[in-house]
Amino acid sequence: MVSVNTRWLSPDEMAAWVRLAAVLELLPAALDSQLRRDAGLTHFDYYVLAMLSETPAHTLRMTALAERTTATLARLSHVVARLEGRGLIERFPCPEDRRATNARLTEAGWAKVQETAPGHVATVRETVIDALTPEQIAQLTEIGEAILHRLDPEGTRAAIYQRYDPA
Amino acid sequence: MVSVNTRWLSPDEMAAWVRLAAVLELLPAALDSQLRRDAGLTHFDYYVLAMLSETPAHTLRMTALAERTTATLARLSHVVARLEGRGLIERFPCPEDRRATNARLTEAGWAKVQETAPGHVATVRETVIDALTPEQIAQLTEIGEAILHRLDPEGTRAAIYQRYDPA
DNA sequence: CCGAATTGGTTGTAGCTACAACCTACGGCC
DNA sequence: GGCCGTAGGTTGTAGCTACAACCAATTCGG
Numbered sequence: 001m002v003s004v005n006t007r008w009l010s011p012d013e014m015a016a017w018v019r020l021a022a023v024l025e026l027l028p029a030a031l032d033s034q035l036r037r038d039a040g041l042t043h044f045d046y047y048v049l050a051m052l053s054e055t056p057a058h059t060l061r062m063t064a065l066a067e068r069t070t071a072t073l074a075r076l077s078h079v080v081a082r083l084e085g086r087g088l089i090e091r092f093p094c095p096e097d098r099r100a101t102n103a104r105l106t107e108a109g110w111a112k113v114q115e116t117a118p119g120h121v122a123t124v125r126e127t128v129i130d131a132l133t134p135e136q137i138a139q140l141t142e143i144g145e146a147i148l149h150r151l152d153p154e155g156t157r158a159a160i161y162q163r164y165d166p167a
Numbered sequence: 168m169v170s171v172n173t174r175w176l177s178p179d180e181m182a183a184w185v186r187l188a189a190v191l192e193l194l195p196a197a198l199d200s201q202l203r204r205d206a207g208l209t210h211f212d213y214y215v216l217a218m219l220s221e222t223p224a225h226t227l228r229m230t231a232l233a234e235r236t237t238a239t240l241a242r243l244s245h246v247v248a249r250l251e252g253r254g255l256i257e258r259f260p261c262p263e264d265r266r267a268t269n270a271r272l273t274e275a276g277w278a279k280v281q282e283t284a285p286g287h288v289a290t291v292r293e294t295v296i297d298a299l300t301p302e303q304i305a306q307l308t309e310i311g312e313a314i315l316h317r318l319d320p321e322g323t324r325a326a327i328y329q330r331y332d333p334a
Numbered sequence: 335c336c337g338a339a340t341t342g343g344t345t346g347t348a349g350c351t352a353c354a355a356c357c358t359a360c361g362g363c364c
Numbered sequence: 365g366g367c368c369g370t371a372g373g374t375t376g377t378a379g380c381t382a383c384a385a386c387c388a389a390t391t392c393g394g
Contacts, residue, residue, distance in 0.1 A: 006284070006285040006288055006289070007288070007289075007292065008288060009288065009291070009292075009296065012301070012304055012305065012308070013296050013304055015308045016296075016299075016304045016305075016307040016308040016311065017291060017295065017296065019307070019308055019311025019312055019315060020295065020307060020311050021214075022237055022311070022315055023311055023314050023315060023318070024191065024194060024195055025237045025238075026237060026315070026318045026319060027191060027314065027318060028191055029352095030318055032352095033352095042379095042380075044380090044381095047188075061342085062342075062343065063341085063342065063343085070189055070192045070193060071192075071381095072381090072382080072383095073342070073343060073344085074343085074344080074345085074381085074382075074383080074384090075380090075381060075382075076343095077343065077344055077345080078344090078345090078380080078381080079380085079381095081344085081345095082379095082380095094342095097341090097342080097389080097390080098388085098389060098390085099341065099342045099343075099388065099389045099390065100341090100342060100343080100389090101342080101343065101344095117173070118173040121173055121174070121175060121176065122173070122174075124176070124184060125174065125176075126317060127314065127317045127318055128184065128187065128314055128317070129176065129180050129183075129184065131313040131314055131316065131317045132183075132310060132313055132314075134179070136306070136309065136310050136313070137179055137180055137183045138179065138183075139303070139306040139310065140183040140186070140187060140310055141179070141182045141183040141186055142303065143299060143303050143306065143307055143310075144183065144186025144187050144189070144190055145186055146298040146299055146303070147190050147194065147294065147295055147298055147299075148186060148189055148190060148193070149298065150293060150294045150295070150298045151190070151193045151194060151197055151294055152193060196382095199382095200382095209349095209350075211350090211351095228372085229372075229373065230371085230372065230373085238351095239351090239352080239353095240372075240373060240374090241351085241352075241353080241354090241373085241374080241375085242350090242351060242352075243373095244373060244374055244375080245350080245351080245374090245375090246350085246351095248374085248375095249349095249350095261372095264359080264360080264371095264372080265358085265359060265360085266358065266359045266360065266371065266372045266373075267359095267371090267372060267373085268372080268373065268374095
């Protein structure tokens with residue numbers, strides 16, 4: 001099964017990949033640890049709350065929420081169940097489609113987002129945004145776009161980011 | 168505790184961050200799933216074996232291995248214990264320092280790396296490297312460097328990548 | 335309409351990671 | 365040369381994710 005003529009990485013490619021791999025390992029840990037320390041939330045928990053907070057009624061169907069957070073429905077179901085247990089989210093059956101479930105931010109959940117957001121944004125600035133020049137920000141957008149196009153050609157899972165178009 | 172004047176992200180910054188966050192979520196999953204399917208290894212398992220395979224004697228002290236894989240010693244200890252149970256790695260006390268433990272690739276472990284590497288490299292090419300132009304590869308190296316400098320100013324945890332210098 | 339396939343979601347469980355507690359060996363220092 | 369602090373690792377456990385099995389509601393073909 002082993003290909004006899006693998007195209008190995010050139011030194012330039014290796015340099016880029018090794019750094020990306022290290023970022024992949026360290027950055028999620030850094031984000032998680034700030035949010036856990038300051039708000040008792042994982043990064044994914046926060047993302048779920050944040051996505052709900054950006055809608056007019058602070059409400060989304062589970063499937064829509066799963067798309068916006070690039071998660072599987074199973075994972076989302078577990079996470080929302082925990083957040084519901086903590087009183088930050090409430091679930092109720094969708095009137096239009098009786099298969100579906102809506103998730104809505106509670107008052108406490110909305111308050112949690114508002115008090116957590118500044119610290120999170122500050123961390124993102126410190127570790128990523130403020131480390132880069134404006135040109136690099138633009139380059140990173142293009143690079144991210146290119147990689148996501150390979151990871152998810154249909155754009156079904158990560159459809160959200162298209163709303164944030166720099167143009 | 169909430170800062171009254173948070174510097175929120177501009178549209179350009181938001182565009183870059185949202186894409187990076189999506190990559191952070193999807194890329195590790197893609198790498199893990201290929202390696203799990205084709206070799207029964209997690210991406211971290213593979214990294215551990217790969218780092219050992221790059222040394223002359225296929226041997227490293229646990230602490231050194233932890234640095235090269237940017238992991239905590241506790242995590243590495245669990246992982247190596249599992250890989251040892253599968254016969255891919257063996258541990259033995261370090262002669263020079265009786266506190267220390269050496270980890271060495273077994274024959275089977277070395278074979279595993281050789282048969283797994285091509286498929287892994289192919290995945291890295293498909294999802295990242297071949298999606299980018301040579302200019303973008305260079306830009307990604309710089310961007311990764313800048314972010315890592317914030318995540319780990321001392322360079323203690325991710326010292327390895329300095330060996331792969333494009334210059 | 336009626337049955338099959340599909341959509342929307344939940345739950346059980348195995349496996350990995352983080353965190354903290356713990357143990358042994360080495361080094362300095364007086 | 366004994367004591368304290370630190371370095372090097374291991375282990376126990378709680379919590380999160382992935383995977384697969386499962387169930388109910390809807391849609392579609394004939």
